[in-house]
Amino acid sequence: MTASRPLPAPDFVGYPEVRRGIRALLQGRPGTYRRPVPACPEWTVEDLLGHLAEIAERVFRRHGGTPPPDRPRDVPGLLDRWDDVGEELDRRLADAGGRSGEVMVMDAFTHELDLRAALGVPPPVEHLAWAPSFEVLVRGFSGSVAGRGLPALRIRTTGGSAWTAGAGRPSASVTAPAVDLYRALAGRRSLGQLAALDWSEPPGPWLPAFSWGPFTPPPVPGA
Structure with missing residues (x-):
């Protein structure tokens, strides 16, 4: 990663x-x-x-x-x-x-x-915990991608930040606003919400990787 x-x-x-x-x-x-x-x-x-x-x-x-x-x-x-x-x-x-x-x-x-x-309070626009917390989540998700033998995935925020999850050259990418991507990596987005993100390829192979560590996509859409 x-x-x-x-x-x-x-x-x-x-x-x-x-x-x-x-x-x-x-x-x-x-x-x-x-x-x-x-x-x-x-x-x-x-x-x-x-x-x-x-x-x-x-x-x-x-x-x-x-x-x-x-x-x-x-x-x-x-x-x-x-x-x-x-x-x-x-x-x-x-x-x-x-x-x-x-x-x-x-x-x-x-x-x-x-x-x-x-x-009902919006997320902060800026916060000192954003970047280090994102890094922890991406690292855990990257391990899940690699551990499942999935092709590497490029993760991008609409604000321009990007990471590679998994090993090797990415074969697909997923893009979302920072807060949505963070919530997705932290198990706060349902499988339907995950699939609705901006994927460059059909997302099916990577959806199981969003279950890792303590995190599992909820059965109903999350906020």
Whole structure:
């Protein structure tokens, strides 16, 4: 897999921006805390936030930290808990360098997009987590393409970014707006939505590759 342009390093730089973005989304919207999140069918908004705080604590412990005393497990408490752990985790990831936090950042940013969709808020035009999270998703999808013995696929955004997924020279391409392509790689687009993207060849051979890692296309169209 090759990227058409270099990505910022280190990859965790977007994590504070995700925390700020989600806090801004939820503050002043107390009536939404029990709202379902369609991209995560078993979760409410509060459940999604609990997941993010739990993942931060898990990574924090992995880097030798001891989480601070617990806070109330409601949305305001979870936001504060996430910041308590996240601010220290930011420093530890900076010391570790490299890709230590890249999957966590991708997971958090993906869930920020899930939350925005659930609340009817458009995705951000610019975000520090966009590029590193895209790289994680393309790398995972590339492994799925190669692991299934499929021909390499050129992935393009309408904004001009491009990657090659799989091994060898691409035999086809798929093009979509950045947010749609990101959501497709993160298991947020149904097979019908995936097939409706701009493909240079019939997409059938590559559709199974969108099931990889924790991601599987939903049975109904996603947002």
